[in-house]
Amino acid sequence: MTLKTELSLIDAIKASRRQFLIGTGAALAGTALSRPAIAAGGEVTIISDLGNADQRAVLERLAGEFTKKTGTKVTINNMDHEAHKTAIRSYLVVGAPDICFWFSGNRMKAFVDRGLFDDISDLFQKEGYSEKLGVTKGAVTVGGKQYGLPLGGILWGLFYRKDVFDDKGWTAPKTWDDFMKLGAAAKSAGMIPVSMGTKETWPTGGWFDHMNLRINGLEKHMALMEGKISYTDPMLKPVFDKWEELIKADFFSPNGPSFGWEQAGAALAQKKAAMMDLGSFIKYAFPAADQAQLAFAPFPEIVPGVERYEDFSVNSVHIPAKAKNKQGARDFFAYMYQPENLGAFLEAEGTIPPRNDCPPSKDPMVNAAVESLKTVKGTSQYYDRDTDPDMAQDGMKGFQEFMLKPDRRDQILARLEKTRARIFK
Amino acid sequence: MSELWKRHRNWLAPLLFIAPGALLFGTIIIASSFESVWISFFDWDGVGPKTWAGLANYRELFADPQFYVSLKNNVIWLVMFMAAPPLGLALALLVNQQVAGMRFLKSLFFIPLVLATVTVGVVFGWVYDPNYGLLALIFNLFGATAPALLADEHAVTFAVVVAALWPQIAFCMVLFLAGLNNLSPDIIGAGRVDGARGWNMLWHVVLPQLRQVGFIALAVTVVGALRSFDMIAVMTSGGPFGSSEVLAYQMYEQSIFSYRFGYGAAIATVLFAIMIVFITWYLRMMVRLEKETR
Numbered sequence: 001m002t003l004k005t006e007l008s009l010i011d012a013i014k015a016s017r018r019q020f021l022i023g024t025g026a027a028l029a030g031t032a033l034s035r036p037a038i039a040a041g042g043e044v045t046i047i048s049d050l051g052n053a054d055q056r057a058v059l060e061r062l063a064g065e066f067t068k069k070t071g072t073k074v075t076i077n078n079m080d081h082e083a084h085k086t087a088i089r090s091y092l093v094v095g096a097p098d099i100c101f102w103f104s105g106n107r108m109k110a111f112v113d114r115g116l117f118d119d120i121s122d123l124f125q126k127e128g129y130s131e132k133l134g135v136t137k138g139a140v141t142v143g144g145k146q147y148g149l150p151l152g153g154i155l156w157g158l159f160y161r162k163d164v165f166d167d168k169g170w171t172a173p174k175t176w177d178d179f180m181k182l183g184a185a186a187k188s189a190g191m192i193p194v195s196m197g198t199k200e201t202w203p204t205g206g207w208f209d210h211m212n213l214r215i216n217g218l219e220k221h222m223a224l225m226e227g228k229i230s231y232t233d234p235m236l237k238p239v240f241d242k243w244e245e246l247i248k249a250d251f252f253s254p255n256g257p258s259f260g261w262e263q264a265g266a267a268l269a270q271k272k273a274a275m276m277d278l279g280s281f282i283k284y285a286f287p288a289a290d291q292a293q294l295a296f297a298p299f300p301e302i303v304p305g306v307e308r309y310e311d312f313s314v315n316s317v318h319i320p321a322k323a324k325n326k327q328g329a330r331d332f333f334a335y336m337y338q339p340e341n342l343g344a345f346l347e348a349e350g351t352i353p354p355r356n357d358c359p360p361s362k363d364p365m366v367n368a369a370v371e372s373l374k375t376v377k378g379t380s381q382y383y384d385r386d387t388d389p390d391m392a393q394d395g396m397k398g399f400q401e402f403m404l405k406p407d408r409r410d411q412i413l414a415r416l417e418k419t420r421a422r423i424f425k
Numbered sequence: 426m427s428e429l430w431k432r433h434r435n436w437l438a439p440l441l442f443i444a445p446g447a448l449l450f451g452t453i454i455i456a457s458s459f460e461s462v463w464i465s466f467f468d469w470d471g472v473g474p475k476t477w478a479g480l481a482n483y484r485e486l487f488a489d490p491q492f493y494v495s496l497k498n499n500v501i502w503l504v505m506f507m508a509a510p511p512l513g514l515a516l517a518l519l520v521n522q523q524v525a526g527m528r529f530l531k532s533l534f535f536i537p538l539v540l541a542t543v544t545v546g547v548v549f550g551w552v553y554d555p556n557y558g559l560l561a562l563i564f565n566l567f568g569a570t571a572p573a574l575l576a577d578e579h580a581v582t583f584a585v586v587v588a589a590l591w592p593q594i595a596f597c598m599v600l601f602l603a604g605l606n607n608l609s610p611d612i613i614g615a616g617r618v619d620g621a622r623g624w625n626m627l628w629h630v631v632l633p634q635l636r637q638v639g640f641i642a643l644a645v646t647v648v649g650a651l652r653s654f655d656m657i658a659v660m661t662s663g664g665p666f667g668s669s670e671v672l673a674y675q676m677y678e679q680s681i682f683s684y685r686f687g688y689g690a691a692i693a694t695v696l697f698a699i700m701i702v703f704i705t706w707y708l709r710m711m712v713r714l715e716k717e718t719r
Contacts, residue, residue, distance in 0.1 A: 116472075255576040257665035258575045390685060
């Protein structure tokens with residue numbers, strides 16, 4: 001083994017371990033310090049949480065191209081998506097990378113408030129992102145400053161199979177009446193009207209969002225998310241009344257807590273259910289041959305006159321405040337965020353580009369969502385992204401209980417109100 | 426120098442040998458335990474500054490209905506797990522016979538021990554699936570509909586414990602098998618001369634010799650029941666709506682998902698207080714057993 005490969009091996013070990021062996025890395029740090037600087041252009045380390053292999057491949061390709069262009073070495077450490085959610089809390093404080101993946105909106109703000117993300121308004125100015133980004137700019141802005149770059153967005157709504165709907169002569173429901181009629185028709189055809197797996201509780205949070213947005217509108221919904229409105233407020237009564245109506249009419253999958261969204265999606269794919277409330281990633285529950293049958297419809301109107309607001313969740317990338325190579329990270333952002341590069345990265349995942357100048361997608365689902373977004377008045381992100389994580393945990397647990405035991409509504413709401421009062425003092 | 430060593434080696438040598446272990450145990454177990462207790466008096470999200478909360482976490486915990494659900498489930502786990510040592514003993518006696526094919530049978534019973542607990546949880550999750558699971562198939566055979574065990578707040582804990590019992594029984598079986606191999610042939614022979622056979626042989630000659638092993642099996646089972654966590658995380662994530670949570674899982678959920686490290690530490694402290702009762706009992710028994718065998 002030549003000296004050079006040996007050195008780069010040490011380098012690789014050091015880079016991949018640094019973030020994870022926090023506190024026990026003293027010995028490793030020793031080798032790191034005595035290491036001669038090979039990469040003249042510095043080094044940028046990235047922690048990503050990409051579960052999608054195609055997307056990881058695009059990121060690696062971009063990193064390789066960036067290194068060739070600038071001489072800056074890029075190291076990508078990919079983590080499991082769920083494990084990353086807890087790991088980020090420690091690595092932002094000790095052993096921060098130069099770039100990390102995260103979620104925009106309230107989840108980003110939690111770290112901005114603690115001074116853990118770097119202000120990148122300068123990059124926005126220099127690259128002129130403000131003109132290129134639409135509504136998503138707001139998702140990375142706190143107090144007029146930008147703290148991250150928005151990546152792909154997921155538009156939530158109802159999904160169904162075109163062939164099934166054509167076959168039965170159904171149309172996507174526009175109003176609450178349509179929805180109730182469609183549900184009745186699905187039941188008489190021996191199908192579950194709405195497939196939902198609540199083993200992980202989050203799908204219940206999305207359902208609550210849709211109903212509340214359709215009944216109370218965005219402003220009141222966000223006030224509830226921010227803890228300014230009580231969970232026992234009379235404005236929520238019609239939401240839970242209507243929801244109870246659906247539960248009592250057996251609209252949802254029986255035994256929901258027995259399975260997750262993947263199995264619920266499979267039921268839709270196997271024509272056992274008529275609709276499902278999810279994001280475009282529902283396609284991963286479908287066999288490749290059936291994906292073309294998937295169609296999107298916005299959640300139906302409930303109260304006439306309430307504008308159309310939707311859950312639109314946007315992932316993002318950030319520079320930790322404790323990053324070592326902040327300039328290198330900005331350079332990489334600028335490269336990765338070029339329309340064609342960003343487009344390729346998001347195409348692999350099937351999410352909606354935040355830039356209006358990305359090349360048009362080849363994915364019909366993405367294009368449908370982009371079209372649908374044009375008529376949306378305003379967006380929230382998702383229950384567990386908009387409210388405090390502690391509140392979200394209790395809230396979604398409560399919704400799951402409500403879906404099984406609607407009679408316990410008052411108890412559940414009283415409990416949620418207690419949690420709200422504790423968190424939002 | 427060598428004079429010094431000679432004079433002091435009686436206590437220096439053991440000290441040197443114990444030091445590494447004691448150091449590790451001290452920092453990883455003892456110091457962390459004390460830190461946990463200390464954190465339980467604070468309001469802390471794991472990142473930001475800690476604020477002193479005094480006994481507020483404990484006050485909230487004792488008023489939290491979820492705490493009592495978790496506590497009740499811990500008791501269910503403990504009581505149901507007590508079935509593991511006797512069942513393990515029965516299996517050990519069964520597979521200890523000298524019959525053709527017994528080795529194969531033994532290895533079948535041994536399988537759950539080789540599997541990771543997570544695997545066992547996933548497999549049982551499938552067994553319980555009300556639509557496609559093995560249980561559903563059996564019920565369908567008789568024209569009945571399978572209950573959705575993991576979606577029922579009253580049945581869920583029992584369903585999870587049954588899954589966890591499978592490897593636990595196998596573990597007890599292995600312990601007893603080892604014990605059966607160490608039986609003193611002299612005593613057995615003496616028993617035989619005195620005309621003991623069958624039930625009498627088992628009760629008066631074999632079982633007394635298995636006392637130590639039985640004690641270890643019981644202790645391991647108690648600890649296993651109290652620290653139950655992985656099975657719940659895999660099979661139900663504590664659901665539906667927290668009805669299958671135990672204290673260990675509630676602690677994890679509060680600290681990791683709700684970012685309430687102070688509250689989580691308070692739960693950990695209560696769990697620790699419960700554990701210490703069993704640990705004290707275990708240590709006393711150990712000391713007594715060692716004195717007996719000396």
